[in-house]
Amino acid sequence: MIWLTILAMTLLVFSSRYLFLEPKLPLRLNAQAQKLLSYSSPAVLTAIWAPIVFLPKGELALSWHNPYLVAALVAVLLAWKLKNVLLTAVISMSIFFLLSAF
Template sequence: MTLLTICLMALITFTTRYLFIHPRLPVRLGAKMAKFLSYSAPAVLTAIWVPIIFVQQGQLNVSWQNPYLIAASLSVLAAAKTKSIYFTMFVGLVSFVLSRYLLAL
């Protein structure tokens, strides 16, 4: 049963990725639509990461006791300043581990 479920899930994830690049799908994109879609990467990626920082167990957490918020703030600064993906990840992970550890003391 689980095997069948997994196969059907695979079909779903593939379909959501593939459907709109199928050539025979009758969809034509105008210049306006293309412009609109050009904002999809920052929009979707942001809509994924921001709730991870601010929402925990369904509750809003905007206090400075929130290790996610501390580490994310430093990561945003690091990314804006250096534009380096490795440096940003390093700053983020170190500050996350440290602030979790220190806040738990």
């Protein structure tokens, strides 16, 4: 049953990506649909990181003792200044590990 579920999800994900990425298929989205879909990635990413950063133990933690919040703020500032994804990830993860270790 697990393998059937994995294969079904693989087929679903592949087919949904293939329809939009294959240039030979006559499927095209209009400008309004493309603009609407451009908001989906930031929305999904925000839904993933916001509870981790602001609710690390199931309750709101808006203090400097929250390593998730401090590392997230550092990551935002580094991404804005450096515009380098790898360097931002490495530095902010290092800061997070240092803060959570002490």
